[in-house]
Amino acid sequence: MLTRPSPEALRQQLRLYLVTDEGLCRGRPLADVVAAAVQGGVGCVQLRDKHLGPREVLARAMVLKSLLAPLGVPLVINDRVDVALACCAEGLHLGQGDMAPEEARRLLPPHVFVGWSVETPADVARSASLPLDYLAVSPVFATPTKTDTKPPWGLDGLRQVRAATSLPLVAIGGIHPGNAREVLRAGADGLAVVSALCAAEDPGAAARAFQEEMNKA
Secondary structure, eight states: OOOOOOHHHHHHHTSEEEEOOGGGSTTOOHHHHHHHHHHHTOOEEEEOOTTSOHHHHHHHHHHHHHHHGGGTOOEEEESOHHHHHHTTOSEEEEOTTSOOHHHHHHHSOTTOEEEEEEOSHHHHHHHTTSOOSEEEEOOSSOOSSOOSSOSOOHHHHHHHHHHHOOSOEEEESSOOTTTHHHHHHTTOSEEEESHHHHTOSSHHHHHHHHHHHHHHO
16 A cells, blocks of 8 residues: 655655756756666656646656656646656645645545745745645756745755754755755755756756765765
8 A cells, every 4th residue: 555755755756856947958868868867866756847748747757757767756746736646656746836735635646745835934934834745945946947036045945944943944046056055954855956966068067066965965
């Protein structure tokens, strides 16, 4: 019987968390970029593409699921509960403009974990009453990858979120190997990375660079 990962297990899986952006992959197949990043140490992959229709997203999800499942790497779907159900994803990630976590939890099998992006202190306070498995602090630093977010939290804001919740925390937004250690020391359990992996000339080497810095933290 499938079970939802414990907070401790989830912290390990989310330690280096790839969030995909096909537009940053330099024309390379998304699956090739993901495979290289996982080989370099990525422990969780979120499929995120707000511009594709459900059929296209599902097609990509099925390819990634077949790639990741034999490796024991969880696949998380951004926003689309229908796609998460259809591809048997291990996780679902929701933003502030997406379906309410309560509704998603009602529709999903019990073993699927749910993450939620928090952009303000009010979001963090509200998270305590929601059926969530982890929070994504978004954005920690300014980032060109996503422009529709609130002002960056910064490291002090990340510390405040850490003090306010016991849920696993991932930091997203402007994360790269040069700031990985300070982000983890400020309270993040994991680093969610987009451009620093998707756009890297060698995603596997980029993931290993993250791992080296994280090990020093």
